[in-house]
Amino acid sequence: MSLLLEYPFFRRALVVGACLALCAALLGVNLVLGRYSMIGDGLSHTAFGALAVAAAMGVAPLYVALPVTMLAAILLLRLGKKSGDTAVALLSVSALAVGVLVLSVRGMNTDVNSYLFGSLLALTGQDVLLCAVLTVLVLGLYFVFYHRLFAVSFDAPFAQAAGQKTGLTGAVLAVLTAAVVVLGMRLMGALLISALILFPALSAMRVFGSYRFVTIGSAVLALVAFAAGLFASWVLNLPTGASIVVANLLVFLLCVVGVRIFAAVRKQKKQEIG
Numbered sequence: 001m002s003l004l005l006e007y008p009f010f011r012r013a014l015v016v017g018a019c020l021a022l023c024a025a026l027l028g029v030n031l032v033l034g035r036y037s038m039i040g041d042g043l044s045h046t047a048f049g050a051l052a053v054a055a056a057m058g059v060a061p062l063y064v065a066l067p068v069t070m071l072a073a074i075l076l077l078r079l080g081k082k083s084g085d086t087a088v089a090l091l092s093v094s095a096l097a098v099g100v101l102v103l104s105v106r107g108m109n110t111d112v113n114s115y116l117f118g119s120l121l122a123l124t125g126q127d128v129l130l131c132a133v134l135t136v137l138v139l140g141l142y143f144v145f146y147h148r149l150f151a152v153s154f155d156a157p158f159a160q161a162a163g164q165k166t167g168l169t170g171a172v173l174a175v176l177t178a179a180v181v182v183l184g185m186r187l188m189g190a191l192l193i194s195a196l197i198l199f200p201a202l203s204a205m206r207v208f209g210s211y212r213f214v215t216i217g218s219a220v221l222a223l224v225a226f227a228a229g230l231f232a233s234w235v236l237n238l239p240t241g242a243s244i245v246v247a248n249l250l251v252f253l254l255c256v257v258g259v260r261i262f263a264a265v266r267k268q269k270k271q272e273i274g
Contacts (some may be wrong), residue, residue: 028218044191
């Protein structure tokens with residue numbers, strides 16, 4: 001453990017990954033409850049398409065992908081639940097196709113490859129700073145707008161009727177989600193980053209029954225799964241992004257099995273008492 005921390009790239013990966021896992025888990029709770037769980041997949045493909053175009057034009061990929069993905073996130077959330085899934089599918093496939101076509105013409109370079117599959121070595125000091133700022137913004141959002149996020153996630157029409165600015169809340173949530181997706185592609189890769197949004201929230205919902213505990217549980221489980229996946233990837237020489245996703249999958253399965261075992265034991269004890 002101490003030996004790994006001596007490497008600067010590993011320290012950067014640890015900080016960036018922990019920040020991203022925390023932000024994605026917190027935002028993921030609201031997205032899953034609001035039935036926008038697949039938005040991360042659509043945004044990651046959109047970001048990849050924008051990155052490919054930016055790389056082909058010789059422009060800094062981050063400065064193109066971030067605003068494009070933010071606009072796409074706002075658009076998808078504004079479309080609502082009825083057409084949201086269709087829009088995510090169309091945007092996801094179209095953006096990925098554009099990215100592949102651009103790469104086939106210009107050729108795959110190392111920088112774009114790291115965005116597609118993720119890489120520990122690709123992380124820079126700028127990534128650490130941006131992820132730290134993003135974490136402060138997400139935590140600030142939860143502290144300031146906790147009750148508003150709760151209302152919007154469970155019943156947006158009622159929250160709007162009660163006078164809350166659901167459009168503004170949704171826009172902020174969309175922008176922060178887009179930032180998580182774009183910044184997380186360096187470590188996780190465009191094909192896997194959406195797992196950080198989806199798995200921790202689903203795992204926490206299997207164990208806890210209240211919004212507050214689901215939020216806290218999602219954050220804790222995300223950090224545990226990230227740490228396990230990161231160290232497993234280093235020890236076993238496996239791809240970092242895939243290892244973190246598999247760790248999240250194992251945590252989810254443990255939550256499902258654990259809850260069922262607990263329910264079965266509790267039922268048996270009630271029968272014995274009765």
